[in-house]
Amino acid sequence: MSESKIDVRNLDLYYGDFHALKSINFTLGRQEVAACIGPSGCGKSTFVRVLNRMNDLIPSCRITGEILIDGENIYGNMDVTELRSRVGMVFQKPNPFNMSVFDNVAYGKRMQGVKNKNTLADIVETSLRKAALWEEVKDRLKKPAAALSGGQQQRLCIARSIAMEPEVILMDEPTSALDPIATGRIEELIGELKKDYSIIIVTHAMHQASRVSDKTAFFLLGDLIEYNDTRTVFTNPRDKRTEDYISGRFG
Numbered sequence: 001m002s003e004s005k006i007d008v009r010n011l012d013l014y015y016g017d018f019h020a021l022k023s024i025n026f027t028l029g030r031q032e033v034a035a036c037i038g039p040s041g042c043g044k045s046t047f048v049r050v051l052n053r054m055n056d057l058i059p060s061c062r063i064t065g066e067i068l069i070d071g072e073n074i075y076g077n078m079d080v081t082e083l084r085s086r087v088g089m090v091f092q093k094p095n096p097f098n099m100s101v102f103d104n105v106a107y108g109k110r111m112q113g114v115k116n117k118n119t120l121a122d123i124v125e126t127s128l129r130k131a132a133l134w135e136e137v138k139d140r141l142k143k144p145a146a147a148l149s150g151g152q153q154q155r156l157c158i159a160r161s162i163a164m165e166p167e168v169i170l171m172d173e174p175t176s177a178l179d180p181i182a183t184g185r186i187e188e189l190i191g192e193l194k195k196d197y198s199i200i201i202v203t204h205a206m207h208q209a210s211r212v213s214d215k216t217a218f219f220l221l222g223d224l225i226e227y228n229d230t231r232t233v234f235t236n237p238r239d240k241r242t243e244d245y246i247s248g249r250f251g
């Protein structure tokens with residue numbers, strides 16, 4: 001088995017003529033959390049999206065280089081549906097499906113053909129517990145997901161992703177639509193989840209990156225300027241541009 005969970009090698013990504021990611025090299029181990037930071041428009045979302053082939057849907061998008069998960073090229077023979085179950089994604093705005101709490105979490109497994117009621121109930125409970133949401137929703141599993149608060153909806157989306165038993169969870173600014181209390185709960189949850197998954201989180205909040213991540217990647221205009229242990233990036237950055245960014249000189 002390969003040492004790292006994710007290996008990105010010389011990744012270039014173009015939207016038409018626009019060079020959005022430039023020679024990116026990045027590795028992440030199991031049970032590690034990486035934070036992606038940098039100003040808007042620098043390629044952070046593009047980077048996390050390419051890791052589960054969300055960019056496949058954009059006709060102008062072209063990539064070169066390699067992205068390996070457990071040593072396996074995700075742009076090789078891997079089936080996209082399989083990839084998406086191995087690499088889950090949580091977005092900025094909570095996007096629960098227009099159905100009940102239970103059905104949201106059961107959705108993916110049902111799509112895979114799981115029909116047994118007890119099996120589904122177990123999966124839903126386990127996933128909601130892991131997402132630290134079970135106690136709040138166990139008496140309202142049949143209620144519409146839309147009735148939950150924003151923070152609960154985001155944890156529901158995390159539970160929906162966990163139900164697929166992913167290996168990697170990608171989170172693109174998962175707390176930017178949430179209040180500070182809901183944000184704190186998601187940050188605590190990330191600490192719990194990293195026992196089981198590799199996590200990549202895009203964040204605008206520097207303190208969030210330093211709180212939740214083991215490694216930090218600083219993106220600027222499509223370049224991965226610096227990627228290192230979070231502590232090093234924040235206390236002893238190697239590149240002047242990283243230092244300027246984290247000290248708030250631009251952004």
Ligand SMILES: Nc1ncnc2c1ncn2[C@@H]1O[C@H](COP(=O)(O)OP(=O)(O)O)[C@@H](O)[C@H]1O
Nearest residue numbers: 015018020039040041042043044045046047058
């Ligand atoms: N679908 C797309 N087509 C063309 N350009 C895009 C597309 N998506 C993003 N871009 C461009 O790629 C660059 C990086 O965008 P993005 O990855 O969203 O940055 P970030 O998440 O760091 O704000 C930006 O210049 C953006 O305008």
Ligand SMILES: [Mg+2]
Nearest residue numbers: 044045046202
């Ligand atoms: Mg973005």
